[in-house]
Amino acid sequence: MKEPISSKDLATLIQAISEPAISLSLDIRRAGLLEHVLGQQGNLNVQGEAQQKLDVLADEAFIRAFQSCGIVCAIASEENDDYLAFPSDAGLNGEYVVLFDPLDGSSNIDVNVSIGTIFSVYRRISPKGTMPDLNDMLQPGTEQVFAGYVLYGSSTMLVYTTGNGVDGYTLDPVKEQFMLSHETMRMPENGRIYSMNEGNIQECEQGLVRYIQYCQSRENQTGMPYSGRYIGSLVADFHRNLIKGGIYIYPEVPASPQGRLRLLYECNPLAWIAEQAGGLATTGRKRILEISPTSLHQRAPYYVGSKWMVEKAMAFLA
Ligand code: AHM
Ligand code: MG
Numbered sequence: 001m002k003e004p005i006s007s008k009d010l011a012t013l014i015q016a017i018s019e020p021a022i023s024l025s026l027d028i029r030r031a032g033l034l035e036h037v038l039g040q041q042g043n044l045n046v047q048g049e050a051q052q053k054l055d056v057l058a059d060e061a062f063i064r065a066f067q068s069c070g071i072v073c074a075i076a077s078e079e080n081d082d083y084l085a086f087p088s089d090a091g092l093n094g095e096y097v098v099l100f101d102p103l104d105g106s107s108n109i110d111v112n113v114s115i116g117t118i119f120s121v122y123r124r125i126s127p128k129g130t131m132p133d134l135n136d137m138l139q140p141g142t143e144q145v146f147a148g149y150v151l152y153g154s155s156t157m158l159v160y161t162t163g164n165g166v167d168g169y170t171l172d173p174v175k176e177q178f179m180l181s182h183e184t185m186r187m188p189e190n191g192r193i194y195s196m197n198e199g200n201i202q203e204c205e206q207g208l209v210r211y212i213q214y215c216q217s218r219e220n221q222t223g224m225p226y227s228g229r230y231i232g233s234l235v236a237d238f239h240r241n242l243i244k245g246g247i248y249i250y251p252e253v254p255a256s257p258q259g260r261l262r263l264l265y266e267c268n269p270l271a272w273i274a275e276q277a278g279g280l281a282t283t284g285r286k287r288i289l290e291i292s293p294t295s296l297h298q299r300a301p302y303y304v305g306s307k308w309m310v311e312k313a314m315a316f317l318a
Helices: 007-029 053-068 089-093 106-111 198-203 206-216 234-244 263-276 307-317
Strands: 040-044 050-052 072-077 096-104 115-123 144-152 156-161 166-172 177-182 193-195 247-250 280-282 302-305
Touching: 007 053, 007 096, 007 115, 007 144, 007 156, 007 166, 040 053, 050 053, 050 106, 053 072, 053 096, 053 106, 053 115, 072 089, 072 263, 096 106, 096 263, 106 115, 115 234, 115 263, 144 234, 144 263, 156 177, 156 234, 156 263, 193 234, 198 206, 206 307, 234 247, 234 263, 234 302, 247 307, 263 280, 263 302, 280 307, 302 307
Parallel strands: 072 096, 193 247
Antiparallel strands: 040 050, 096 115, 115 144, 144 156, 156 166, 166 177, 247 302, 280 302
């Protein structure tokens, strides 16, 4: 049994996440007025995607916060090729590694649509006082001790789990503080919303094509077609389905043979939240949290959401 994170360490990490998140949230609210926030940076990241200015700004802000919090020995982020170890004394003695997607839903930044930050925290495997290594970063999602996301939506929310349920906090922009607003969040066991980029449907496996037809038919448990909702920011689509019930799917497609989403920065943290709220997260065939990662930027097909909906989709794939 893994030992839960102590409340002292949790408070330190929440502080490290909240500070940049609050400042980013304020910048995002004024994005159209700030030269340094909107638009492309002019670089490609390790996945060959055009980096937005806000991707880079967010990445740097979170790295600084984790480096200076004193209990993190290394980080890895979607925006950097390799993991980054903090070689100071405090860094080497840090007990945790953090993997994160600093700005999820980048394509929505410039069009004033919800975006997010996703994070995942593990205890290091290498001994304290030594240089952390790749094995510290490549742990299965079952080993997470703290994970969550910040949603920069019509309000800004921090949602997290430490393995004892899921709580949601809303940013009070006047006090500049996250306040508990959604205690013990539960994902409805069934729902009537499906979220996927249906532009890809003709390139998907037959089982998935048939599942989407089932969602659109009167054959499902509601006797009515489900609603299709796809924001294109995983955090926002996930958060809506967490509250209302629903399924989010990003399958294997020819352009992304392993799916588009990154196992360590996106799939694992949200999979743990889903499970802790009573939902499920799988590749369509196996549990996300049990995958043993082999590389930092590894991707995985993703079926996450209400338990019965994910099980139904898996039955169609089988
Ligand atoms: P990003 O982290 O570079 O923004 O990519 C992840 C995003 C998810 O937020 C979103 O659900 C998905 O990619 C959208 O992809 P697509 O445009 O192919 O539907
Ligand atoms: Mg992302």
